[in-house]
Every structure is written in structure tokens, then in C-alpha cells.
Amino acid sequence: MKITFAKLGLPATGVVVVSARAGSKLSTSAVKLDKKACGALSRAIRASNFEGKKGQSLNVMALAGTKLDEVMIVGLGKANDVTELEMQRLGGRIYASTKQAKKGIVTVAIDAVTDSKMTAADIATEIAYGANLRSYRFDKYKTKLKPVDKPSIKSLTLQCYGFANARKNYASLRKVADGVFFTRDLVSEPGNVLYPDTLAKQAKTLEKLGVKVQILSETQMKRLGMGALLGVGQGSARESKLVVMQWNGGPKGKGKAAQPMAFVGKGVTFDTGGISIKPRAGLDELKCDMSGSGVVIGLMKALAGRKAKVNVVGVIGLVENMPGGNAQRPGDIVTSMSGQTIEILDTDAEGRLVLADALYYTNQRFKPKIMVNLATLTGAIMVALAGHNAGLFSNNDQLAERLIRAGVEVDETLWRMPLSEDYDKMIDSKVADMKNLAGRHGGSITAAQFLQRYVGNTPWAHIDIAAVVLTETDAPTVPEGATAFGVRLLDRLVKNHYEN
Numbered sequence: 001m002k003i004t005f006a007k008l009g010l011p012a013t014g015v016v017v018v019s020a021r022a023g024s025k026l027s028t029s030a031v032k033l034d035k036k037a038c039g040a041l042s043r044a045i046r047a048s049n050f051e052g053k054k055g056q057s058l059n060v061m062a063l064a065g066t067k068l069d070e071v072m073i074v075g076l077g078k079a080n081d082v083t084e085l086e087m088q089r090l091g092g093r094i095y096a097s098t099k100q101a102k103k104g105i106v107t108v109a110i111d112a113v114t115d116s117k118m119t120a121a122d123i124a125t126e127i128a129y130g131a132n133l134r135s136y137r138f139d140k141y142k143t144k145l146k147p148v149d150k151p152s153i154k155s156l157t158l159q160c161y162g163f164a165n166a167r168k169n170y171a172s173l174r175k176v177a178d179g180v181f182f183t184r185d186l187v188s189e190p191g192n193v194l195y196p197d198t199l200a201k202q203a204k205t206l207e208k209l210g211v212k213v214q215i216l217s218e219t220q221m222k223r224l225g226m227g228a229l230l231g232v233g234q235g236s237a238r239e240s241k242l243v244v245m246q247w248n249g250g251p252k253g254k255g256k257a258a259q260p261m262a263f264v265g266k267g268v269t270f271d272t273g274g275i276s277i278k279p280r281a282g283l284d285e286l287k288c289d290m291s292g293s294g295v296v297i298g299l300m301k302a303l304a305g306r307k308a309k310v311n312v313v314g315v316i317g318l319v320e321n322m323p324g325g326n327a328q329r330p331g332d333i334v335t336s337m338s339g340q341t342i343e344i345l346d347t348d349a350e351g352r353l354v355l356a357d358a359l360y361y362t363n364q365r366f367k368p369k370i371m372v373n374l375a376t377l378t379g380a381i382m383v384a385l386a387g388h389n390a391g392l393f394s395n396n397d398q399l400a401e402r403l404i405r406a407g408v409e410v411d412e413t414l415w416r417m418p419l420s421e422d423y424d425k426m427i428d429s430k431v432a433d434m435k436n437l438a439g440r441h442g443g444s445i446t447a448a449q450f451l452q453r454y455v456g457n458t459p460w461a462h463i464d465i466a467a468v469v470l471t472e473t474d475a476p477t478v479p480e481g482a483t484a485f486g487v488r489l490l491d492r493l494v495k496n497h498y499e500n
Helices: 028-036 040-046 084-098 120-134 163-188 195-210 216-223 225-234 282-306 350-368 380-385 399-411 421-423 443-452 487-498
Strands: 003-006 015-021 057-061 068-077 105-109 157-158 210-214 241-250 261-269 313-322 334-336 341-343 368-376 389-394 414-416 460-464
Touching: 003 163, 015 028, 015 084, 015 334, 028 040, 028 105, 028 195, 040 068, 057 163, 068 399, 084 105, 084 120, 084 399, 120 163, 120 334, 157 163, 163 282, 163 487, 195 210, 195 241, 195 261, 195 282, 195 313, 210 216, 216 225, 216 241, 216 350, 216 399, 225 313, 225 334, 225 487, 241 282, 241 350, 261 282, 261 399, 282 313, 282 368, 313 350, 350 368, 350 443, 350 487, 368 389, 368 443, 380 389, 380 443, 399 414, 399 460, 399 487, 421 443, 443 460
Parallel strands: 003 157, 015 068, 015 105, 105 157, 261 313, 261 368, 368 460, 389 414
Antiparallel strands: 057 068, 210 241, 241 313, 334 341, 389 460
């Protein structure tokens, strides 16, 4: 679907989208079209329950006096309903309603909303962004799709005053959407296609955008002493990898201004649970256990794509957790890169082992100003928060507050969970420095306490995304499937607080 911007001027063909405010007050473009159609829009409104409220829409087919296939009237609601997020959601709903347009041509006429803080160009930008986000599909393995099963929409044109500004502003958002789509693609791939080596190669493609990418082999990780990460992957025929991505768009040199931000992702490309094997139900979804790494890759693509003026490091630990003859056993003790020893009580509590070495390596090598990790870490967070929020744990109030605010702004919301010495004691081991499982109670918290032992005094946040990486229903800007939760959130964090 091609998205373009143009000056106001109602087209003669295809599908046209116009708006109304609360109380069924038609926009200027809608009034013009209504007159041209001899009052057809007004009659349709009177015959329906449409009142111009936020989220409402009314489709009018084959208007007499025009050659249009359809007119869609969308409700904008009241002035305080015209927000960035609501306009993105509106864009998603417009796409969903018009994607099967017969001629494939859709035009959205956007008039200024005089009592809103958003200009017509702002509204056009966000509608375009929302429509783009909703247009995502993952059907590369479907070989017999019929035309009726595919979207027929070819072009979406947004008409408004100041359309050149809308085009310019959308160009940056489109790069963020590219990162979102890349993450959704990676998370959607099956485990026989995406494994540590192939996922590392996907990260390597970011070099085309100016990202410096380094891939560490198992031999290199052994030299560094990454016994925690390597222990997880030793039962697999696939070699584990550690990928380091660097985007240097900010100040040069070694001063505090040039200090990078760091994002670290868990990349278990398939998680059987290892020797502590998982039950069969839902096992197919464990291809998504690399979602944290997928978000970090997508974020790096978004930042590099829009030429963000910031220095960022992305580090992902990539393993496959399999119950092979050489697999790690419950009762084993491994030594992490930090020198701390870990008693393995459950080989299915593997993500924290991968992140332990990845976090320590990142902190020691790059000395970042902040460090944020993402992981589908625990089922416990799904029990606690369902699919409505991701769990947030942090040793720094300012960083936590900034993440929460960024999440609200992009509709990827976080709920902060506690950390304390009492929880930390729960992972002490009788035979090693710590154990990788503390029991059923407070499972997501004790997992976060485990990670905190590897970050030192660096401002750090852990985002447990286990409950939000997949959705079974369509949302306005997130179709069913992989969500890429975290890409927009972290891009907004960077933009709000760390970009020059």
C-alpha cells in the first residue's frame, strides 16, 4: 500500500473518508460531498445511530450523483478526543474497513479541527502511521491465497492543508513502522527457519543502514567466560551466538555526552524447556521466546532508519534450548562471566541465564548511561498482568518513570513491580552464589532480582514482555499475531529524553 499526502480536493473515484464531530456535525469536506450527493450523507446519518462519537463510523455505498464506490464517515468525537493515539487508532480502523476497496484507491479528507491542539497536518500524519501499522501481514508461507483473501487497497492518500509538513513528519514515523514490521516478521518465523545463526544474520542486515554489527561465536564467548549463556544452548545442534549492534548517531569521543544507551534482548529461538521439558499445549508458540531480541533488532532498525541523533548499543544473546544428549541438567552449577556461580534447579528458567552474561558483558564493555533489557522471561507475569501491561522492574526511579510515560504515549503500557532485599534472598543457593529458580511465589520478581545481580550501579530496567508479544485479536494498530511490543516504546523513550 502506497501512502501519499496531497492538498484538499475530493476525488471522483474510489473510496472517500470524511469526518464528523460529536453531534453528527459534518466536516467542511463532508458538507461539500453531501451537497454533491443531494444530501445522501445527511439522510444516512439520520437513519443510523451514528453521532460522530470517537470510534464510530458509517459506510454509505454508491452515492447518487457521484462515481464513488463508497463514502466512510468517521467520528472524531470532542476536541479532547483528537489526540495522537486516537488518530493512529482511527487510521487503523480506516485501513481495516477499506482494505478490500474494489478499485484499491482510498482517499481521506482531513479538515482542520479548530478547537484541537493538533493541526490538520498532524492529524494526517498520525492517521497515516496508524493505517500503516495495521496493514501488517505475515502470509509468506501461504501458497494458495485467493485474491479475496488479500487486501486490494493499493493507495491511501491523505488530503489536508499543510500536506508537505505531514509528508515530512510521516517520513520519520514510517522508519519506526519499518522497525515494528521487522520485529513482527522475526517473531512470526518458525523455529526451523529462525535459529541463532539465521537470526544473527538478520541483525547483520542492519549494516546497510549504518549499524555496526559484531557476531560472537561460542569459542569467543567461552574465552569471555560466558558459562551461563552457553550452558543453555549446549543441548542444541545449533551454535549459540551473541550479537552486538552499535548505532553511533550522537556525539563522538569518550566523554559523558557520547556515552551510549544500551538495550539487551533475550533470544531463545525455540524453548523446549530443556531437560525440564515443557508440556505439549502451546509449545508451538515458544518460537516467540526470542521476542526480546527481535524488539532490540527492530529498535535498532528504527533508530538507524530515522537517523536518530544518539549513540545506542543493542546486544542480544541467541540460543536454542533443547533436551539433547549434552543438555544442561537440573543440579548443574555454572559460572557466569561475572564470576558468580549459579545452581541450575530448572533448565526452563533459562532466559535469565542468557541475560546474565549479556547484561554483564554490555555493562563492562560499553559503560552505558542506562541499560534496558527485554525478555519473555516468566509465565508469572502473565498470571499477574494478563495481556494488558508488560511488567517493569528497575533500580532507578527516573528511568522507570520515563519508561512508563513513553509507554502511555505509544499505547504500550507498563506496570511497575517491586524489587527488594527480601525477594533477593529468595534466590540464594546453599551450594552456589545463587539459584536460577526460587519457587512458584513471586516468580517474575525473583527472576528480575536474579538479573539485577549482573547490572551493578548502572541505571537499569527489565521489561518482562511475556504477556504482550502475541495477540489473538485485532486491535486498531496491531493485527492478530506478533505485536512487536517495545519497539515504539523504546523509540519514544530515546526521542523524549536522550536524543540531541
